[in-house]
Structure formats: C-alpha cells, structure tokens
Amino acid sequence: MTTMTFLQLNDVHGYLHEHPEWFLQDGKETFRQVGGYARLKTMIDRIRAEEEHVLLFDNGDTFHGTYPVVKTKGESLIPILNELGFDAMTGHWDFAYGPEHLQQLVQQLHYPFLANNCFQKETDELLFPPSMLLPVGDTMIGIIGIASPIIDKTMPASFSEGVYFTNGDERLQEEIDHLKERGAELIVILSHLGFPQETKLAESFDDIDIILSGHTHNRLTEPATVNDTLLIQSGCHGSFLGKLTVTVERGKIVHYTHDLLEAEASIPEHAETKALVDEAMAPFEQSLQQVIGTTELPLHCLFLLLFKQRLLDFIINCTNKQF
Numbered sequence: 001m002t003t004m005t006f007l008q009l010n011d012v013h014g015y016l017h018e019h020p021e022w023f024l025q026d027g028k029e030t031f032r033q034v035g036g037y038a039r040l041k042t043m044i045d046r047i048r049a050e051e052e053h054v055l056l057f058d059n060g061d062t063f064h065g066t067y068p069v070v071k072t073k074g075e076s077l078i079p080i081l082n083e084l085g086f087d088a089m090t091g092h093w094d095f096a097y098g099p100e101h102l103q104q105l106v107q108q109l110h111y112p113f114l115a116n117n118c119f120q121k122e123t124d125e126l127l128f129p130p131s132m133l134l135p136v137g138d139t140m141i142g143i144i145g146i147a148s149p150i151i152d153k154t155m156p157a158s159f160s161e162g163v164y165f166t167n168g169d170e171r172l173q174e175e176i177d178h179l180k181e182r183g184a185e186l187i188v189i190l191s192h193l194g195f196p197q198e199t200k201l202a203e204s205f206d207d208i209d210i211i212l213s214g215h216t217h218n219r220l221t222e223p224a225t226v227n228d229t230l231l232i233q234s235g236c237h238g239s240f241l242g243k244l245t246v247t248v249e250r251g252k253i254v255h256y257t258h259d260l261l262e263a264e265a266s267i268p269e270h271a272e273t274k275a276l277v278d279e280a281m282a283p284f285e286q287s288l289q290q291v292i293g294t295t296e297l298p299l300h301c302l303f304l305l306l307f308k309q310r311l312l313d314f315i316i317n318c319t320n321k322q323f
Contacts, residue, residue: 013065059214060091114145142184
C-alpha cells in the first residue's frame, strides 16, 4: 500500500509574479492578489516536507503569455521551472516559437516533455517521448502525455512547422498496455486536451486511473469521477495548486483526498525562487511600468469573449498594428 500526492499546475501562461485574480465571494465579484512562482515554490516545499511521496506536474501553456516570457521565447523561465522541480510536462502554446525551439527549451529542463500525439512529418516518428515510468514507494506509475491536438489546426503554421498532431487516443491503449507490461500499476494521463475532451477520454478507456487536466482553465474544487477515473484541473495563471492524494493498494486507488489550494498573498515567497523571478523580470520592469491606458472594467480571461474585439481595437489604436 502506497499513499502519494500529485501536485498540478496548468495554464500558468507566463505569470511570473503575483497578480489580481477574479473570485466570487458571498455572491459578489472580487479580485485579490494571488500566485507567483516564488509563492508556489513555498507551497510545494511545505507539502514535500510533510508527505513522503510527492509528484509535481505541469500541464503546459507555460512558455508563453506574458511580455518577459514571450520576449525571451521562454528562456527566462528555465531556471525558475527547474527550481520548482517538476516530474514532467506537456503543452500547447509552448510550441509558439516552433517545435525546434521547444526542443531546445526542453533540453535545458531537468524533466521530460511528454506527448504521445506529436509526430515528425518526414518520418512519422514521435518528436517527444510519449510516456515515462515513475516508481513511488512500492507502486510503479505510468505517465502518458497528450499535447493539445489543435496546434496544427487552429494555431499559426509556425507553431507546427515540420510536425503534425493527432488526438492522442489512437495509440493510447497500446501505450497503456506497454507501460503495464513494464510494471505500471497506476496509469496517469498528463493532458492538454481540455476538460470536455478529457471526460470523453475517461469514458472511452477503462485503464486510466487519473487524468491531470489542462487547457480549459477550470477550477475544480473536487475531482470529477468518470468511469472510475479521477480528473482534476486547477484554474490558471498559477493562482492555484492542485493537490490530489491517493492511496493505492494492489494497483487500485482505495482512498483519495483533493484540495484546490489558493496561492494566497499571506504565503511567504521562497527567497531563491523570488530572486530568479526578479532576475527574469529586471530587463522589462521599466517598460512594464508605462501606463498606456485605463479601464473601469475588469479585463480577465473569464470575460475575454465579451471584450475581445474592444481589446483588439484598443491595441490597434495604440500600436498601429493590424491583427
């Protein structure tokens, strides 16, 4: 019998520092300061100190989003991510600088990028490893990564130069069987499909124990259970840390608990990680302090569809660029 904890970050989108996050409190909308990698590092370290078996995963949308991250093409994030100590990641917007550049970023990480559905056009070979085995206590875990399948369909062509993506389910059973043959007792999917697609995935396969979900920014305060599969997703922008603790006996989850942990402002920032964040931000601090406009309306991703055109019009007026 082994008890283990899965920690999850998804869709951070380059939010290095704390930021104002939207909450619904007592039926009223409010914003409060949360997040930041330095604060998340403190939370992660506390859990690691309290519990014996702790795994940390990143569902992607990591190397893109904010100005400092985009300007450095994700390079500024490398020392920060390695400081947090992830076990694996997958992705979507991480392909924004092209697959070749993403490979260069991944080579600098201390953990793998997993994708069972990203293939090289010339050879039909996988660009990244599809899975990995992790021994945890007396239990072997099989982790399978599924990157977003829309990268070569709805994103700019440069995102998928030389590669193509499948939905990730075509060879999934084959990969599950392969991991089980190598000793895996628990199957975990590290996915960037999005919550609706991941629930369908759970319905379609009987051998998936856990899905760590990404892409749709859902704040799940408790796991969804679909076909005996536990599915969690943990908001976005590093505002939350997902925590799923399971007890496994003879290859079956016999007990679990879950918390959606808010990276609230009262949590102290980890000093070494904060220094890395400050170093990453330093070249851009002056330009980011320049005020180019004001709004009385909250500009948050939850309301993006409502304000998308107005926001684009505003950017066009400020920059004289067309989109």
